[in-house]
Amino acid sequence: MLQQLGQxxxxxxxxxxxxxxxxxAFFLGRVRAERLLxxxxxxxxxxxxxxxxxxxMWATVPVVIVAIAYxxxxxxLTRIQLTRELPSxxxxxxxxxxxxxxxxxxxxxxxxxxxxxxxxxxxITNRYLExxxxxxxxxxxxxxxxxxxxxxxxxxxxxxxFRARALVENGMELVLFVxxxxxxxxxxGIVLSLLYESLxxxxxxxxxxxLTGTRWNAQTEAEFGALPLFFGTFMIALIAMLVAAPIGLFxxxxxxxxxxxxxxxxxxxxxxxxxxxxxxxxxxxxLLVVAPAIRSAALWFNETxxxxxxxxxPILAAQPTSALAAGLVMGIMVIPFVSSLSDDVxxxxxxxxxxxxxxxxxxxxxxxxxxVVPAALPGIIAALLLAVSRAIGxxxxxxxxxxxxxxxxxxxxxxxxxxxxxxVSLMTGETGFDDxxxxxxxxxxxxxxxxxxxxxxxxxxxxxxxxxxYD
Amino acid sequence: MTDKARKSAPSxxxxxxxxxxxxxxxxxRYYGLTAIFVALGALAVLVLxxxxxAVSAATYHVVRYEVTxxxxxxxxxxxxxxxxxxxxxxxxxxxxxxxxxxxFPEVGEDRMLRREISDFVTRLAVLPTARMxxxxxxxxxxxxxxxxxxxxxxxxxxxxxxxxxxxLPAGVxxxxxxxxxxxxxxxxxxxxxxxxxxxAVANVDRPVDAGQPDVLLSAGVSTGRLTAIDAGSAxxxxxxxxxxxxxxxxxxxxxxxxxxxxxxxxxxxxxxxxALKEMGRIDRVPRWTLLTNSDSTYxxxxxxxxxxxxxxxxxxITAMVAMPxxxxxxxxxxxxxxxxxVTEFIEVNINNLAAVPSIVFGLLGAALYINFLGMPxxxxxxxxxxxxxxxxxxxxxxxRAALKAVPPSVRSGALAVGASQMQTVFHHVVxxxxxxxxTGAILGMARALGETAPLLLIGMVAFVGDxxxxxxxxxxxxxxxxxxxxxxxxxxxxxLTSAMIIILLTFxxxxxxxxxxxxxxxxxxx
Numbered sequence: 001m002l003q004q005l006g007q008x009x010x011x012x013x014x015x016x017x018x019x020x021x022x023x024x025a026f027f028l029g030r031v032r033a034e035r036l037l038x039x040x041x042x043x044x045x046x047x048x049x050x051x052x053x054x055x056x057m058w059a060t061v062p063v064v065i066v067a068i069a070y071x072x073x074x075x076x077l078t079r080i081q082l083t084r085e086l087p088s089x090x091x092x093x094x095x096x097x098x099x100x101x102x103x104x105x106x107x108x109x110x111x112x113x114x115x116x117x118x119x120x121x122x123x124i125t126n127r128y129l130e131x132x133x134x135x136x137x138x139x140x141x142x143x144x145x146x147x148x149x150x151x152x153x154x155x156x157x158x159x160x161x162f163r164a165r166a167l168v169e170n171g172m173e174l175v176l177f178v179x180x181x182x183x184x185x186x187x188x189g190i191v192l193s194l195l196y197e198s199l200x201x202x203x204x205x206x207x208x209x210x211l212t213g214t215r216w217n218a219q220t221e222a223e224f225g226a227l228p229l230f231f232g233t234f235m236i237a238l239i240a241m242l243v244a245a246p247i248g249l250f251x252x253x254x255x256x257x258x259x260x261x262x263x264x265x266x267x268x269x270x271x272x273x274x275x276x277x278x279x280x281x282x283x284x285x286x287l288l289v290v291a292p293a294i295r296s297a298a299l300w301f302n303e304t305x306x307x308x309x310x311x312x313x314p315i316l317a318a319q320p321t322s323a324l325a326a327g328l329v330m331g332i333m334v335i336p337f338v339s340s341l342s343d344d345v346x347x348x349x350x351x352x353x354x355x356x357x358x359x360x361x362x363x364x365x366x367x368x369x370x371x372v373v374p375a376a377l378p379g380i381i382a383a384l385l386l387a388v389s390r391a392i393g394x395x396x397x398x399x400x401x402x403x404x405x406x407x408x409x410x411x412x413x414x415x416x417x418x419x420x421x422x423x424v425s426l427m428t429g430e431t432g433f434d435d436x437x438x439x440x441x442x443x444x445x446x447x448x449x450x451x452x453x454x455x456x457x458x459x460x461x462x463x464x465x466x467x468x469x470y471d
Numbered sequence: 472m473t474d475k476a477r478k479s480a481p482s483x484x485x486x487x488x489x490x491x492x493x494x495x496x497x498x499x500r501y502y503g504l505t506a507i508f509v510a511l512g513a514l515a516v517l518v519l520x521x522x523x524x525a526v527s528a529a530t531y532h533v534v535r536y537e538v539t540x541x542x543x544x545x546x547x548x549x550x551x552x553x554x555x556x557x558x559x560x561x562x563x564x565x566x567x568x569x570x571x572x573x574x575f576p577e578v579g580e581d582r583m584l585r586r587e588i589s590d591f592v593t594r595l596a597v598l599p600t601a602r603m604x605x606x607x608x609x610x611x612x613x614x615x616x617x618x619x620x621x622x623x624x625x626x627x628x629x630x631x632x633x634x635x636x637x638x639l640p641a642g643v644x645x646x647x648x649x650x651x652x653x654x655x656x657x658x659x660x661x662x663x664x665x666x667x668x669x670x671a672v673a674n675v676d677r678p679v680d681a682g683q684p685d686v687l688l689s690a691g692v693s694t695g696r697l698t699a700i701d702a703g704s705a706x707x708x709x710x711x712x713x714x715x716x717x718x719x720x721x722x723x724x725x726x727x728x729x730x731x732x733x734x735x736x737x738x739x740x741x742x743x744x745x746a747l748k749e750m751g752r753i754d755r756v757p758r759w760t761l762l763t764n765s766d767s768t769y770x771x772x773x774x775x776x777x778x779x780x781x782x783x784x785x786x787x788i789t790a791m792v793a794m795p796x797x798x799x800x801x802x803x804x805x806x807x808x809x810x811x812x813v814t815e816f817i818e819v820n821i822n823n824l825a826a827v828p829s830i831v832f833g834l835l836g837a838a839l840y841i842n843f844l845g846m847p848x849x850x851x852x853x854x855x856x857x858x859x860x861x862x863x864x865x866x867x868x869x870x871r872a873a874l875k876a877v878p879p880s881v882r883s884g885a886l887a888v889g890a891s892q893m894q895t896v897f898h899h900v901v902x903x904x905x906x907x908x909x910t911g912a913i914l915g916m917a918r919a920l921g922e923t924a925p926l927l928l929i930g931m932v933a934f935v936g937d938x939x940x941x942x943x944x945x946x947x948x949x950x951x952x953x954x955x956x957x958x959x960x961x962x963x964x965x966x967l968t969s970a971m972i973i974i975l976l977t978f979x980x981x982x983x984x985x986x987x988x989x990x991x992x993x994x995x996x997x
Contacts, residue, residue: 165891169892169893173807173893176799177807177808179795179803180800180804181817182796182800183800183820183821183867184816184820186820186824186835186860187820187823189835189860190832190834190835193838194835247506247510248506248510249506250503250505251503251506251510253503254503254506255503257503258500271507271511271514273514274510274513274514276983277976278920278922279921279924280921280923280953280954280957281972281975283954284521284968284969285520285521287957288520288524288957289516289520332513332514335513339510363492363495363496364496365495365498365499386826393829393830393831395828395830395924396950399954400958420924423830423833423928424830424927424928427833427834427837427928428927428928428930433838433842441834442838445830445834448828448831452827452828453823453827456822456823457823460822
């Protein structure tokens with residue numbers, strides 16, 4: 001019996017119960033309020049619906065809290081109790097082995113088909129289900145009680161002059177505030193998880209060695225000098241910006257200063273399609289078209305240089321995946337980030353400035369170069385900074401087209417690796433969370449987070465300052 | 472006076488200066504135009520290359536096999552329940568293989584040739600037929616036409632992509648003499664002059680030798696390989712069919728540039744596939760399996776159903792979490808929040824979160840959901856939650872813009888007739904802002920649908936052969952499937968990957984189309 005209870009689909013059940021309790025409570029509260037309305041001679045403060053909501057609030061809030069507690073603690077509680085009851089032979093197991101054993105127990109309990117397993121395992125699985133059943137029953141009983149008590153207490157408070165609406169609205173406002181607080185919680189979650197795992201990593205590898213070491217061999221020999229990764233990231237972002245900055249800026253200038261409104265209405269959305277294409281598509285494009293083209297161009301260059309007697313051996317590495325391929329494609333991807341924001345700030349430059357320049361006899365291009373762009377410069381710089389931050393954090397293009405060898409090489413046709421590539425390759429393996437390999441991914445993530453955050457903060461500051469100037 | 476003097480006599484230097492300035496002005500305009508064309512050109516190249524690849528994967532070749540469903544083979548004694556039949560891949564496969572062996576008697580007992588002919592169909596390709604027969608047991612013993620997809624390399628060959636070849640007509644052959652061990656001497660007046668010219672273009676004078684291009688000659692269902700050639704005659708090794716076929720009409724010569732050892736398909740397989748085509752047993756049909764099959768290690772069987780369902784489940788979770796939280800948070804910040812430090816801090820957080828690299832959210836998901844909370848790896852539940860954290864700042868920013876656009880007069884009006892703040896917001900402001908909020912939410916979801924990197928970190932990259940049925944099942948999503956397929960080395964995965972990309976882009980296009988539609992229909996300027 002308990003074992004069957006242990007297999008209840010608690011997630012669905014809890015959600016269903018919350019819905020059932022909530023609507024039942026609402027109905028009860030409303031009916032009671034309607035009766036009050038008929039019975040009373042004075043006016044009710046709040047409409048019956050609000051009384052219903054009030055009772056529903058009392059019925060669901062405690063239930064939700066219990067359900068969340070269940071979701072977090074049920075599994076842990078079961079495991080703690082189960083570990084206590086295990087035969088003494090299990091004492092030899094290391095904590096990690098024990099956890100993976102318990103995990104397999106959980107899996108077996110979930111499928112309920114543990115045929116063929118040994119008797120001890122079977123017995124433990126059954127005991128696990130019993131414990132689980134106990135906790136499930138206790139939770140359900142507790143839930144029912146809390147909902148009943150909640151409804152009862154709330155019902156008793158309903159009176160004609162009861163300020164149900166004010167209380168419900170206060171409750172709603174609290175819910176809204178909590179939703180807004182999720183933003184803080186997310187940031188805190190990111191910072192804490194990155195810091196926690198990174199600190200564990202830095203206990204094994206010194207932070208100084210990590211930041212300044214030039215040898216990266218996380219997969220095998222466990223050398224954690226991340227400088228080649230920083231270099232690769234920087235190099236590819238630089239190539240990307242060399243593509244995106246001129247194209248994006250000139251596009252923005254053309255769109256805002258030269259293009260007819262009709263052309264602008266067409267070209268701007270089309271350019272923004274570039275930002276909407278998933279990055280994995282760019283990665284595939286880089287892999288399929290750009291990287292082979294760059295490789296053959298580099299090979300041709302090597303051959304010609306040798307034929308012309310300019311070099312005795314190949315100058316360029318001409319590898320199948322290259323920093324140049326990844327950088328070029330990434331550049332295409334970030335064009336709209338540069339062009340859209342620059343376009344906005346160029347448009348925000350007051351027409352009076354242009355008119356003044358024309359009045360002095362400046363040509364259109366001189367006006368743009370000497371008046372409009374300098375006036376929009378802070379905004380343009382912010383756009384470029386945001387684009388750089390995008391390029392640094394971009395993952396799929398480099399994972400697919402930039403290669404995996406950590407080296408410091410100025411040759412753009414050699415394959416370089418980046419922070420994001422290494423995070424992906426370190427995290428996709430099947431390793432535990434206490435392995436320095438996995439932990440180093442979090443240290444890299446921390447660096448990435450700090451760098452992109454710095455770019456964003458500076459960019460947002462610049463934009464804010466600039467806006468104050470013309471509004 | 473001075474003005475007039477200046478106007479009437481511009482110095483040569485200043486005229487030159489003016490010309491230079493005008494030229495610079497002209498150039499500057501074209502820099503801008505060039506930039507636009509480069510950007511649009513890049514987009515066009517990207518769409519066209521992927522689109523053209525995808526078109527080739529939209530159809531594929533299937534072969535028809537007339538087989539008798541021999542009960543002894545597909546439903547032997549003791550294994551004849553529908554369930555057994557649906558699992559009897561080996562039995563159905565042997566029917567197909569035997570059919571090929573009778574079609575091409577030259578295979579005989581030769582083990583090499585048997586292996587080459589078994590490459591035509593993969594075992595799992597008969598699974599749909601097995602399932603169909605299991606559902607209709609009355610078919611056992613009947614004659615049916617079994618269709619199975621052709622091997623991916625041969626499929627590419629028939630589409631003209633796998634192997635580079637040049638087709639040339641040969642002349643009429645007047646004499647066919649039989650030589651030793653299946654070789655024949657073919658002759659006719661200048662019959663091979665055209666082929667010789669073709670070989671000269673390819674920079675070789677003889678076929679035959681190892682490492683040289685092959686010349687295949689086919690007539691009807693028969694094909695042979697030329698081993699020596701001059702303008703009037705050639706020696707041919709018959710690969711399949713009968714030598715007499717070559718006496719009728721003008722045979723077709725195929726010059727295949729890459730030698731057999733460098734190809735994934737052999738000359739004999741080409742001969743067989745040409746013969747099957749000539750017999751009318753190969754059809755090029757739309758590849759619906761791309762939408763109805765799940766992932767497979769065989770390109771001709773692989774499809775995206777599991778990934779599409781996985782994406783939908785993931786998006787469901789993301790929408791259920793990110794949309795309510797995002798919208799309610801936006802309502803709070805825009806309508807209720809007092810201007811204080813806490814509010815400001817929340818706003819700074821949201822702006823920064825929107826710019827945090829997506830991979831960092833993947834790290835957060837791995838550390839928080841999987842390591843700390845012990846949720847299952849590779850599950851749409853975790854994927855959806857990770858993407859929800861990533862999406863909700865976008866939803867907040869869009870919703871706030873929509874709320875801000877509702878004029879204050881609406882609020883004042885509602886408050887003036889006695890509505891509370893909460894009633895004003897939820898009865899009047901939010902409904903008016905709803906189209907804007909919805910478009911923002913859809914755009915955020917579209918971004919999440921195309922996201923790959925964070926999902927790699929929570930293990931959604933594993934091979935998943937079954938359609939997930941609940942958010943806690945192991946699953947993958949469309950972009951991750953594209954990533955896995957793009958990493959496969961075989962050439963035939965490229966068109967498939969492109970086709971999958973087009974499917975993903977179609978989803979995104981529909982979502983963005985919906986946004987445009989909503990904006991057109993409901994956008995109000997106050």
